[in-house]
Amino acid sequence: MQYKNIIEGRFIDRPNRFIAHVEIDGQVETVHVKNTGRxxxxxxxxxxxxLEIADNPNRKTKYDIIAVYKEGLGLINMDSQAPNKVVLEWLKQQNFDMIKPEFSFGSSRIDFYMERGQDNYLMEVKGCTLEVDGIGYFPDAPTERGIKHLNELAGAVAEGYKCAIAYVIQMEGITEVRPNIATHPQYGEALAAARAAGVEVIFYCTEIRPDSMIIVKEIRA
Known part of the structure; x- marks a missing residue:
């Protein structure tokens, strides 16, 4: 997954979930934050x-924040759209007969439906940007939607689907994602129940560059 036109800046503040103020070449710019998490x-x-420079010259904000440098860890991609893009690239190399993004199942839209031979697969993708002491954690804020997806996947296993919850680790050097029970204990309970029902947990390790992110390793937990 490649970004087109990138530039670096200095973060100042974030008035709300969607925008931030960043100093770029000595000028303070209002930019879009491509991640609504905390x-x-x-x-x-x-x-x-x-930051990536927006394609549309008429857009209110000219730039999108896509990554940030964290002391002691390095570059972290924080673009919430990136995990699905890199997973799609990965899945296209895994010899599936069909891949369908945004698949309607139950009362949810699951990120990917795949077919291979007689097997039907469902995969929900989550991006991990939270790191504590060398371990990734998800979510960084309570997510009822995330619990709903886990419950849907658990139900799909009972119907014969092969189901997985995949965590794309948007930073290098981290190989494990744990449920962030300190922030959302119910998510941890839902994940444990889903695993017990047969939902597989997958970690995707990535290579992060200022202008790209690619999956380099798959770990099945």
Whole structure:
């Protein structure tokens, strides 16, 4: 997954979930944040962020924050659209007969439906940007939607689907994602129930560059 035109800036503040103020070439710009999560441990005053210049010249915000440098860890991609893009690239190399994104199942839209031979697969994808002491954690904020997806996957296993919850680790050097029970204990309970029902947990390790992110390793937990 490749970004087109990137530039670095210095993060100042984040008035709300959608915008931030960043100093770029000496000018303070209002930019779009491509992640509605809290990201409080990442977007600290003064940190260096990577931005992509928007294609649409008429857009209100000219730049999107796509990545941030974290002391002691390096570059973290924080584009919430990136995990699905890199997983699609990965899945296209795995010899599936069919891949269908945004598949309607039950009362949810699951990220990917795949077919291979007589087997039908469902995969929900989550991006992980929260790191504590060398371990990735998800979610960084309570997510009822995330619990709903886990419940749907558990139900799909009973109907014969091969189901997985996949965590794309949007930083290098991290190989495990744990449920963030300190922030959302119910998510941890739902994940444990889904695993017990037969939902597989997958970690995708990535290579992060200012202008790209690719999956380099799959770990089945």
């Amino acid at each position: 990201c409080k441990e990442l977007l600290l005053p003064g940190v260096t962020v990577v």
